[in-house]
Amino acid sequence: MKRFLTIGLAGLALLATAYLTLGGAGIQETDSAGLFLPGDQATVALGRELYARNCAACHGENLEGQVADWRSRGPDGLMPAPPHDETGHTWHHPDQVLFDITKFGIVAAANLKDYKTAMPIYEGVLSDEEIIAVLSFIKSTWPEEIRAGHDEMNARYALEPPETR
Numbered sequence: 001m002k003r004f005l006t007i008g009l010a011g012l013a014l015l016a017t018a019y020l021t022l023g024g025a026g027i028q029e030t031d032s033a034g035l036f037l038p039g040d041q042a043t044v045a046l047g048r049e050l051y052a053r054n055c056a057a058c059h060g061e062n063l064e065g066q067v068a069d070w071r072s073r074g075p076d077g078l079m080p081a082p083p084h085d086e087t088g089h090t091w092h093h094p095d096q097v098l099f100d101i102t103k104f105g106i107v108a109a110a111n112l113k114d115y116k117t118a119m120p121i122y123e124g125v126l127s128d129e130e131i132i133a134v135l136s137f138i139k140s141t142w143p144e145e146i147r148a149g150h151d152e153m154n155a156r157y158a159l160e161p162p163e164t165r
Contacts, residue, residue, distance in 0.1 A: 012064045015144055030104055034095030034154035038140035038147060047137025050130055058118070059084050063141060077119050084138045093155035095135065102131050 037043040058066055058081035065083030074080050082088045090098065100109035105121040122131060139147060
């Protein structure tokens with residue numbers, strides 16, 4: 001189980017500012033605490049286009065997910081594609097985790113064994129910047145309070161030692 005530090009809002013703001021100033025994970029500066037750029041119109045537009053081509057067939061044109069009961073295995077034994085809107089669980093994961101799941105697959109990102117999934121691995125299909133664009137588009141659709149909470153989670157995640165993640 002992950003341990004999160006409890007810090008005040010002023011400390012959180014200071015840490016998020018330092019994180020952003022230092023470039024986060026080194027891919028590019030962001031407008032939120034993390035990798036994603038939900039406020040960058042060009043990034044979000046690219047992400048919307050890439051989502052339509054690569055993700056909507058399973059996750060839905062409106063980010064609604066594959067089926068209403070996305071928490072139960074389908075007839076094929078696989079978990080259906082979850083929604084990426086505010087009704088799903090995407091926003092429960094830090095940017096880096098979502099990026100890793102998209103790029104390397106859930107099995108590698110979560111260090112799972114014998115887990116079968118229909119989710120493709122996008123390493124070699126989409127560049128890092130394109131993955132960030134797709135995830136930025138998804139985040140841009142969330143209500144402001146969810147985006148703010150997600151930014152707080154990203155700031156806490158940045159404080160965790162990599163070996164405990």
